[in-house]
Amino acid sequence: MPAEGLAGLVIRAATQRDVPAVVALIYDDDIAAARESVPGADVDAAYLAAFQQIAANPDDLLVVGELDGRVVACAQVTLLHHLSRRGGTRAQVESVRVDAALRGQGAGGRLMSWIEGYARDRGAALIQLTTDKRRVEARRFYERLGFVASHEGMKRSLR
């Protein structure tokens, strides 16, 4: 698809109807596939319950990019209220995905730009995210947007 094909891309808050498409996007990824459920006609109750928790929390937002009636990108944004940095709010971004067929055409940049505006409107002083060290292209993408890989992102499973 040529770049101008993205002119109709709309970035917006997700609704419950978007959940199956978002789960499919999250799944369409070598790293995530190992831990996610296989997407299908039915979406696990666990995903719907998680969406309802996200929707009920004013600090949480699931964002999607829609093109020609189809969800082609997603991200989750959480506003964090902190004592450090003089009580500054931060926007944490996770689960950023763009449909494989549309990568490299600017959809991810459009999504991140929308998130930046949303975060600024809510007084955020900082956007932060972590990206798996195996995702070399993702790190370069975020660096082009001005992100600095200043921190180690450390995780520990509790299961």
Added chain:
Amino acid sequence: MPAEGLAGLVIRAATQRDVPAVVALIYDDDIAAARESVPGADVDAAYLAAFQQIAANPDDLLVVGELDGRVVACAQVTLLHHLSRRGGTRAQVESVRVDAALRGQGAGGRLMSWIEGYARDRGAALIQLTTDKRRVEARRFYERLGFVASHEGMKRSLR
């Protein structure tokens, strides 16, 4: 102070009265000092407002370690509800500090162990944090606790 001096360490949720001591702990750090306000008898209204936001959100918790009536450690925990990992809740930990005079004696481990119990009780499948790459000792501390530095922690200032 010998290690047994920590036997009286109590880990608990913070109250508004702890805010000045927490700000002082956050400030007592070369990296943070460059961006935090100087601690003093008065605590900025910005810090109190941030604490009130934290206290009002059931997914947010400011934790302190108290020893002999003095706040000697702190951390902030946020429960994140996600679509990825089958809707799993994650506990995000930030602003971990231990009084400089008490480091290396186990207070940080006690604090993180308390946070782990709190996170498990709330169904978290994962604990995550980022640590500045300049904090070499901090990374080793978290690795000893089982954290894996699998991700790049990327930040972008909006100011």
